[in-house]
Amino acid sequence: MRTRLCLNDVAKNFTMHLQDGIRIPVVAGVDFAVEAGECVVLGGPSGAGKSSILKMIYGNYRCERGQILVTEGETIVNVARAEPRRILQLRKSTIGYVSQFLRVIPRVPAVAVVAEPLVAQGTPEDAALAIARDLLARLNVPEALWRLPPATFSGGEQQRVNIARGFIAHYPLLLLDEPTASLDAANRAVVVDLVREKKRAGVAMLGILHDTDVRERIADRIVDVTAFSAAAAA
Numbered sequence: 629m630r631t632r633l634c635l636n637d638v639a640k641n642f643t644m645h646l647q648d649g650i651r652i653p654v655v656a657g658v659d660f661a662v663e664a665g666e667c668v669v670l671g672g673p674s675g676a677g678k679s680s681i682l683k684m685i686y687g688n689y690r691c692e693r694g695q696i697l698v699t700e701g702e703t704i705v706n707v708a709r710a711e712p713r714r715i716l717q718l719r720k721s722t723i724g725y726v727s728q729f730l731r732v733i734p735r736v737p738a739v740a741v742v743a744e745p746l747v748a749q750g751t752p753e754d755a756a757l758a759i760a761r762d763l764l765a766r767l768n769v770p771e772a773l774w775r776l777p778p779a780t781f782s783g784g785e786q787q788r789v790n791i792a793r794g795f796i797a798h799y800p801l802l803l804l805d806e807p808t809a810s811l812d813a814a815n816r817a818v819v820v821d822l823v824r825e826k827k828r829a830g831v832a833m834l835g836i837l838h839d840t841d842v843r844e845r846i847a848d849r850i851v852d853v854t855a856f857s858a859a860a861a862a
């Protein structure tokens with residue numbers, strides 16, 4: 629199956645229960661698909677709903693209406709109606725999420741933090757650790773840090789550990805939430821290469837990328853969410 633992600637007529641509002649039930653419309657009528665091997669970038673101004681769309685696909689936000697169809701092998705799963713346990717299964721095998729923020733796990737060395745998603749997918753630990761070391765080296769994380777837990781790392785070092793962790797495993801669908809924010813040019817170029825390698829491996833990617841240079845180098849298509857936020861406000 630070529631289509632890995634398909635959103636049909638998705639709508640999202642927030643209701644602020646502690647503030648007189650004020651309703652904030654975010655998006656409506658969201659319709660687009662992402663095919664295997666392409667990188668689609670969400671465009672539109674700040675507050676238009678890009679992050680909310682990514683969070684709905686990852687199952688962090690519920691949507692009020694519509695379908696979010698994710699291809700898992702020969703099966704199609706509607707994330708919009710899936711049980712939490714099903715969503716956790718999808719996150720292990722099918723949907724990866726790369727953000728700029730690392731959730732630090734106490735006492736676990738950086739190399740094991742990076743290797744963990746690959747081990748969870750069934751790769752033997754030694755092989756996964758070797759791939760993790762290779763990725764940390766590519767992302768210019770100093771070798772002296774690999775055996776330390778990332779809690780004390782600089783913001784940029786933690787971000788690069790997180791990128792390595794996000795790219796190491798094979799997820800047929802990868803969500804990119806500003807993965808290059810505040811990286812230097814050399815490391816941005818590494819992320820561009822990693823995205824191109826994933827494309828060649830047939831991974832479907834959907835991203836938010838404010839960096840226009842990176843966006844131009846990796847985006848096959850831009851989906852502008854302005855029309856979806858206008859539809860919600862109407």
Ligand SMILES: Nc1ncnc2c1ncn2[C@@H]1O[C@H](COP(=O)(O)OP(=O)(O)OP(=O)(O)O)[C@@H](O)[C@H]1O
Pocket residue numbers: 642652654672673674675676677678679680681
């Ligand atoms: N958890 C939440 N509770 C209430 N409102 C929210 C929540 N998350 C997002 N919003 C609102 O939804 C709208 C869309 O926000 P979102 O973060 O999706 O936009 P964005 O396009 O990603 O913006 P940016 O480019 O600035 O990150 C905003 O008006 C925001 O205030």
